[in-house]
Amino acid sequence: MTRNTGAAVYVAGHNGMVGSAIVRRLTSLGYVNIVTASHSELDLVDQRAVRAFFEANRIDQVYLAAAKVGGIEANNSSPADFIYDNLLIEANIIKSSHDFGVPRLLFLGSSCIYPRLADQPIREEALMTGALESTNEPYAVAKIAGIKLCESFNRQYGRDYRSVMPTNLYGPGDNYHPVNSHVIPGLLRRFHEAAANGLDEVVIWGSGTPKREFMHVDDLAAAAAHVMELERSDYCAKTQPMLSHVNVGTGVECSIAELAGLVASVTGFTGRLTFDSTKPDGTPRKLLDVSRLRSLGWQSTISLEDGLSDAYHWFLVHQGDFRGRILEGACGSPS
Template structure:
């Protein structure tokens, strides 16, 4: 079923869609609405006046179950969809369970995208990850660098699944004329993050580590590596704002990088976290541990051309996240 204002074409991507404000009363399905990104998108949509949001927990709807997904779409008939649901984890989890990360994410994506097409979803945003790009891509990383080099081996299964999602969006645009889009965020953080020792990424891991050091009175905190690698971080509320902006203002087959366009060293990041939580002890670095990729910074010129840029500074965002962590420390993923 082709959407309104879209033309089906067999040669090239000639989708005739004029981006415009979304209908605030239309049914809007946020797949993964309890996760870090999905919950932020939900908050943003509520604040923007969307009155018919639909979400399901994994217990209520297993997105890996194709029949269940199609039945859900038949019953709810969403006009808009953000696909933020995914099996995610840190380096250890990705490296230990590559089959799970590949299989689960492929099934989630294919089921939701196929059901969305079958039931006439008008606008859809597929969310990926900056890990789709080659491990040693030129910096800053442009969208055109996709599939130009080898992936990071520790999370290549997850990356391949997300690349497949991008390609499915592009195929749907070509074959069915659907004005659907993809966005690839940089490292995200904020309220609702995963602070567990096994599954957390670097920023929530640092927040937990330094906060516990303050509570226990530790004099020293030791971090892995030299602290020299550079990383980019985007507050999840900024990510949510970017998603809505893209849905209303961007239409194109290529994925859009979403980030700040600025990075910091891990050493600088640790110092900001330490100051924010009130740790005034000694920071040491275990240089016997690996540093990882020297730099990972996204080129966000396409996003800027679409009229959006990040608003939350790293210092402000970390303070916000620390406040949320301390208020929810007894109930969060640990």
């Protein structure tokens, strides 16, 4: 579609890693009417509050990047919180968007929606064809529900609500909690502290053999804006039926052991890497098929090495700000 930089664009979860990256991207594209609301201003699990927000603001586009997220340990210890909060957030925003006539919405999901043992690389058609990874099943079920909400409003009411499924994300604004973080921020913090304290060993959860695909959040934001701006006819031609979802990733994978080596190099750690195989590995392999996204005219540009250096620089600048919390609105799958 023709870019309307004056459109009122609501970014839900703008304080989180993905939401803040989307705000940066939209600003760089010239958008001048970006609507945001912090958690203290708007509780997204409160249906009445969300409806009142949409009634008070004439919104043209919604980026639904708000979510409760965390790593394997957080998902294992708080499964009820993860499924309940995420279901409410997406249901409230998608329904209010429909009720108040928002023409276009982009829902940001997670690659953990796919079966644990899906054929690799994972195509969009793999959705709901097998059992999910047990360590993050509640979160994944909530994200699947978000996709189906968008599809259902498109089918029943002719809405143009789209979904993108990012691979594992990292970058500025990530959560560096020592327990509740995803794999890259967790490793960056651990290796940084080990190097700073002169330690000769870093212990890493799992065997190191699982393979993952990692994407810098600024790449994700660029892809999200690209998908949002596509003409409806172009998007539908690649995503039938019912304006379904699109994978967003780099198409490149590496093992956790290889990742740990890169993080050690970036942080200057020169000691021993030890893998604790008594800890869970999660899904053995997870690489997204991004051919559909490429057919829509977009592909990743930030390499893992460059992205890790950027993420570590952000960590060094902001490490004093961390309070050990799960950041509001961050989006991406647990490792």
